[in-house]
Amino acid sequence: MFPIKKFIIVGTVILLLAIIFTYFSDPDHIDYDYSGIVHDVHESRSGYTFYFDTADETIRCYHSEEPVDLGYYKIKGNWSDDHTIFFVEYILYLD
Secondary structure (H helix, E strand, C coil): CHHHHHHHHHHHHHHHHHHHHHHHHCHHHCCCCEEEEEEEEEECCCCEEEEEECCCCEEEEEECCCCCCCCEEEEEEEECCCCCCEEEEEEEECC
C-alpha cells in the first residue's frame, strides 16, 4: 500500500503545480506596471518601438509584437540599465 500513497501524493502535488502555473500565466492575473495609450509605433530590426503615455509620464518602449497605434494597454517589463527604454515582457490590449 505504501507505493500507492506515494503516487497519490506525487500526483496531487503535480496537479496543484499545474493549476498554479495556469493561474499565474493568465494575462488577467499578471500584476502590470503601467496602463496607458500607445502611439508612434515604429518597426525596428527585431521588434517594435513605441511611446506609451500613462497618467504621469511618457515612456519609450520596445516589444517584439506590434501594438495597435492609439490602443489602450497594460504593460509589464523591465527598464534598460540607463533607464531610457522600457522592455515590455507582457502586454494586454484593453480596448
